[in-house]
Amino acid sequence: MMEDKLREFFNNNFKDAVIKEDKFRGDISYYLKPESIYDVCEAIQADASLDVKFLSDITSLDWLNHVEEKDGRFEVVYNLYSISSTYRFFLKVRLDGENPTVKSIVDLWDSANWMEREVFDMMGINFEGHPNLTKILTADELDGHPLRKDFPLTWEQPKFTWNLDDPPEVIK
Amino acid sequence: MSNTSKTVTLNMGPQHPSTHGVLRVILELDGETVVKAEPVLGYLHTGIEKTMESKLYYKVLPCTDRMDYLAPMSNNLGFCLAVEKLMEIDIPDKVQWVRVCLAELTRINSHLVWLGTHALDLGAMSMLLYTFRDRESIMDMYEAVGGQRMMTTYIRIGGLAMDIPKDFEKDIRNVIKVINNGLNDYETLLTNNEIFINRTKGVGVLTADEAINLSLSGPMLRGSGIKHDLRKANPYSSYEKFDFEVPVGENGDAYDRYLIRVEEIRQSIRIMEQTLDGMPEGPYRAHVPGIVMPPKEDVLYKMESMIFHFKLITEGFKAPVGSVYQGIESGKGEMGFFISGDGTNKPHRVRVRPPSFINLAALPKMCEGNMFSDVVCAIGSIDIVLGEVDR
Amino acid sequence: MGIEEKIPDSIILTSLDKMVNWAHKRSMWPLGFGLACCAIEMISTFGPHFDVARFGMEVMRPSPRQADLMIVAGRVSHKMAPVVRTLYEQMPNPKWVISMGACASCGGVFNNYAIVQGVDRIIPVDVYIPGCPPRPEQLLDGILTLFKQVEKESIKDDHPEWGRKLV
Numbered sequence: 001m002m003e004d005k006l007r008e009f010f011n012n013n014f015k016d017a018v019i020k021e022d023k024f025r026g027d028i029s030y031y032l033k034p035e036s037i038y039d040v041c042e043a044i045q046a047d048a049s050l051d052v053k054f055l056s057d058i059t060s061l062d063w064l065n066h067v068e069e070k071d072g073r074f075e076v077v078y079n080l081y082s083i084s085s086t087y088r089f090f091l092k093v094r095l096d097g098e099n100p101t102v103k104s105i106v107d108l109w110d111s112a113n114w115m116e117r118e119v120f121d122m123m124g125i126n127f128e129g130h131p132n133l134t135k136i137l138t139a140d141e142l143d144g145h146p147l148r149k150d151f152p153l154t155w156e157q158p159k160f161t162w163n164l165d166d167p168p169e170v171i172k
Numbered sequence: 173m174s175n176t177s178k179t180v181t182l183n184m185g186p187q188h189p190s191t192h193g194v195l196r197v198i199l200e201l202d203g204e205t206v207v208k209a210e211p212v213l214g215y216l217h218t219g220i221e222k223t224m225e226s227k228l229y230y231k232v233l234p235c236t237d238r239m240d241y242l243a244p245m246s247n248n249l250g251f252c253l254a255v256e257k258l259m260e261i262d263i264p265d266k267v268q269w270v271r272v273c274l275a276e277l278t279r280i281n282s283h284l285v286w287l288g289t290h291a292l293d294l295g296a297m298s299m300l301l302y303t304f305r306d307r308e309s310i311m312d313m314y315e316a317v318g319g320q321r322m323m324t325t326y327i328r329i330g331g332l333a334m335d336i337p338k339d340f341e342k343d344i345r346n347v348i349k350v351i352n353n354g355l356n357d358y359e360t361l362l363t364n365n366e367i368f369i370n371r372t373k374g375v376g377v378l379t380a381d382e383a384i385n386l387s388l389s390g391p392m393l394r395g396s397g398i399k400h401d402l403r404k405a406n407p408y409s410s411y412e413k414f415d416f417e418v419p420v421g422e423n424g425d426a427y428d429r430y431l432i433r434v435e436e437i438r439q440s441i442r443i444m445e446q447t448l449d450g451m452p453e454g455p456y457r458a459h460v461p462g463i464v465m466p467p468k469e470d471v472l473y474k475m476e477s478m479i480f481h482f483k484l485i486t487e488g489f490k491a492p493v494g495s496v497y498q499g500i501e502s503g504k505g506e507m508g509f510f511i512s513g514d515g516t517n518k519p520h521r522v523r524v525r526p527p528s529f530i531n532l533a534a535l536p537k538m539c540e541g542n543m544f545s546d547v548v549c550a551i552g553s554i555d556i557v558l559g560e561v562d563r
Numbered sequence: 564m565g566i567e568e569k570i571p572d573s574i575i576l577t578s579l580d581k582m583v584n585w586a587h588k589r590s591m592w593p594l595g596f597g598l599a600c601c602a603i604e605m606i607s608t609f610g611p612h613f614d615v616a617r618f619g620m621e622v623m624r625p626s627p628r629q630a631d632l633m634i635v636a637g638r639v640s641h642k643m644a645p646v647v648r649t650l651y652e653q654m655p656n657p658k659w660v661i662s663m664g665a666c667a668s669c670g671g672v673f674n675n676y677a678i679v680q681g682v683d684r685i686i687p688v689d690v691y692i693p694g695c696p697p698r699p700e701q702l703l704d705g706i707l708t709l710f711k712q713v714e715k716e717s718i719k720d721d722h723p724e725w726g727r728k729l730v
Contacts (some may be wrong), residue, residue: 018230018394024494025257053384057530059523061512066520068493069311077510079497079525083384083398087406088497114533122221137214137562138677139642146676147521153219153226155676189595189625193602194643215600219677234672265712285603304610311607321599322696428634454688559599562640 002050002087003028009050014040019094024114029077029090037078037093038103044080054081055105056088056114060123064149073097074125078105095125103132122147128138179207186215190293190548193558197535197551201544209539209547211532216562224522228488229255230329230465232519233297237323237446240560241526242285245278246502248327251406251522254498254509255329258491259463266454267331268410273344273447274317274326275409275500276440281310281349282555283433287358289551290430292370299361306354309347316343331457341448345396348441355437362430372427376538376550379424386534389527390505392554396424402501409500426553432557436503439534463489488517495521504528504555524563528556571674580717587631587657588619588710594630596650599637601608601664602695616707627653632709633686634702638666639679651686656722659713661705665695674689 010018010030017036022029032040044052057079063069072094081088093102104127107110117136118125124145128134144151185196194215201209220239224232236247249271256263288303311321316337318324326333337343362368378388383396393400401418403411419435421428458464461480470477491513499508505527514520531554538550565679599604608615616620624630639647651660659674665671668691670680682688689712692705 025260025496027497028442029495055387056522057387057508057525058507058508059510059521059525061495061521063514066514068514077495077509077523079510082404083400088406090497102561109387110382110537111530111533114529118529135214137217138216138641139214142641142676146219147225151222151676153222153675157678187596187627187650189623194598194646215640215646216637216638217640217642217677218599218673219675220673222677223673223675227577238600241603280675300606301611304607305612308610321698322604336631418695 002082002085005050006089009044009047013043027088027090029092031092031094034093034102037076037091038105038108040091041078041105041108047143050082051084052080052082052087055079055111055115056085058112058119060119060125060147062123062147062149069144071099074100074123076102076119076125099126100124101126101128103128104133106130121145124148178202184547185212190289191551192289192556195426195532195556195558195561196550197547199539199544199547204526204544206539206542206544206547209536211535213529213532214562216558218559218563219443220559220563221522221524224439225519228517229519230484230488230492233328234323234325238281238323238559239526239529239563240502240507240557241322241502242557243278243282243503244323245274245326245327245498245509246282248325249275249389249409250498250500250502250507250509251511252327252329253500254496254511255491257496257498258494258511258513259329259460259489261330261458261460261463263331263458264456265410265452266452267456267458269447269451270336270456271327271410272408272414274442276443276447277310277313277344277439279503281307281438282312283437283454284351284354285426286433286503286552286555290555291362291368293548294368294554296362296365299358300356302354302361306350309350313343313347316340327467328457331461332525334468336457341451344444344448345410351437351441352420355434360433363434369427371546371549372553373425374423374429375426375546376540376553377423377425378538382534382537386537387530388505388534390501390503390555391429391436392505392531392534394419394432395421395429397422398555402499402506405498408498414446416443426549429553429555466528477511490515490517497525499525502527504557504560505531524560526563528554530560530563533560564686576718582717583718584714587716588713591618591620591631591659591710592622592624592629593620593632593634594627594650594654595625596627596633597636598639598643599666601636601667603650604662604696604699605636605702608702613699613703615703615706617705618710620706627651628655632655632659634661634663635667635682635686636663636696637690638664638671638673639682639685640677641679644679644685647682648685655666657716659689659709660686661690661692661702662711663692663702663705664697665693667694671695690704 003088017033019031059077061075074095076093123136180201182199185191186194196212198210236251237244249524284303291299318326380396401436416439416514419432424458433548466477494517495512497510499506508525510523512521661669667682690705690709
């Protein structure tokens with residue numbers, strides 16, 4: 001029921017913004033055009049009949065060197081939830097590898113503040129209009145964004161070597 | 173701190189006895205009033221999500237224990253459910269009931285540590301001793317099923333690591349007895365304790381709208397008066413078969429959250445008793461050759477099982493392209509696993525929806541404009557585990 | 564203590580050493596400093612069941628200025644490493660360090676960009692305890708092993724890792 005409502009909502013208001021609808025293992029996700037994400041979120045939050053008020057999570061994927069890369073290297077996933085109808089669905093946007101940027105939704109949800117900061121820190125996606133887009137988890141000295149596929153797992157910037165005879169090199 | 177400025181900047185942590193680990197908060201004080209509170213995270217950043225991407229699906233599991241180390245079995249459960257959803261594995265009844273029982277035991281474990289440390293922060297030193305005394309019985313139970321005190325990795329993809337021990341029911345009933353006795357002690361000490369009430373009532377208040385806007389979950393959300401529990405809303409692992417109440421607060425302050433957590437321990441005991449009363453018989457692991465590890469007894473005596481075991485250990489199984497999300501209600505809130513497969517034997521991306529990380533984002537709102545001495549109480553009432561906040 | 568600077572090398576201090584070591588051993592106050600999972604086992608050790616008070620160390624000092632023993636309980640991230648080093652330097656001499664658990668000793672399962680591969684890269688460690696996390700009994704054993712080491716010490720020993728040369 002909620003699924004039909006959602007489809008109707010997108011058909012009526014954002015027919016151009018939806019690239020495709022995807023259903024995998026029972027979860028609906030809508031692939032949207034990156035520039036429309038703020039408007040869609042705003043409309044969803046304001047829509048009383050949908051009653052989707054809960055932003056569960058924001059996360060990101062990196063499709064480097066994968067077939068999926070053709071639609072854009074990065075993918076930002078917005079995980080939305082409706083408490084009254086206990087329904088969960090996903091909004092996804094694809095961004096290209098060079099300077100991935102998407103509009104921030106901090107104005108709509110306070111919780112998006114830290115979630116977007118984490119995505120920025122770990123994946124290097126810029127959120128336009130974010131009030132304080134700085135590192136949140138990784139060390140200040142660390143260059144790069146660890147969750148990108150081209151970031152090596154055992155990268156190490158040798159700092160703490162006072163008792164090692166031959167300090168390690170940067171492992172790449 | 174300069175003489176001309178009106179406010180004082182105070183650094184709290186990362187080494188501070190009541191930040192529950194290595195949280196750092198930068199406070200701006202105007203006299204005794206907090207003007208601004210800014211949490212600084214990352215002092216325990218472990219790169220767990222990146223590490224998970226480099227491991228086979230089976231070998232990711234030990235990493236999940238080490239995130240929310242007060243509730244290891246909840247993490248195992250969340251990850252296994254997500255992988256089972258991705259691979260479409262059906263789980264035998266008995267496994268589901270044992271999982272429910274252990275997940276509730278884990279919730280009690282998590283709440284007990286919270287109760288002890290939170291009360292310690294507020295000056296009730298003996299609470300820590302009592303809760304850790306009773307927690308030992310849970311640790312013994314963990315050891316009985318999984319062989320380890322904390323990081324059991326007992327819940328595996330498609331089932332359990334091994335069959336439940338012979339005395340499982342008797343032992344769990346013993347634990348329930350210990351916890352029930354302890355719970356009466358705690359409530360006698362705290363619930364009507366004037367000092368405790370004065371320190372917690374009206375502290376860290378969040379209204380229902382604020383709680384939803386901040387995406388809070390677990391006791392934080394329920395404390396603000398919203399009756400939402402994933403065990404009831406989107407039942408997983410056959411939670412719909414059990415009868416329990418979801419406690420809800422009214423004022424959204426630290427005292428309500430305390431009452432909710434204590435009541436949740438009672439409800440967990442109720443669920444555990446129900447699982448024991450109706451424990452079904454059956455295998456302890458689903459029979460899905462090629463994806464679920466065959467039972468160890470078969471590996472020793474049967475040819476096919478040994479081959480599957482060898483293949484699974486060396487190359488694992490291949491997951492389809494696509495992403496699934498599975499949220500569970502852990503002791504702290506909605507613990508979610510977002511797993512994206514890319515057609516290979518390693519997960520393309522494992523995203524953990526960390527309940528304490530998202531709940532902690534409410535700290536500035538809870539502190540700002542309130543007294544300085546209530547900051548500790550506000551941090552305590554969120555129930556954070558830094559291992560999960562920073563991952 | 565200051566006295567050791569004035570004693571010539573030829574004097575042997577058996578009884579004084581014994582007494583000082585006895586005092587060190589019997590009132591070793593740990594720093595209340597937990598990092599990750601091992602910290603919970605450390606609290607368990609200090610709790611009623613395992614009761615480390617039997618060895619004269621039930622007082623956890625929140626301030627490094629009053630602590631003798633640092634138990635590095637858990638993984639040390641690159642962001643935390645300078646803090647750990649600062650805490651170590653803030654502790655007064657004599658001081659000891661126990662590295663508790665696999666992560667603190669060698670990085671454990673987390674061989675990645677975020678974790679310091681062994682806390683001995685930043686501070687000198689006296690006793691390593693294996694395990695993930697170690698059982699409280701293991702921590703107790705590690706503490707007793709440290710006590711045995713303390714028994715062998717002399718106030719005239721050289722401790723360059725403490726930041727100053729004695730004698």
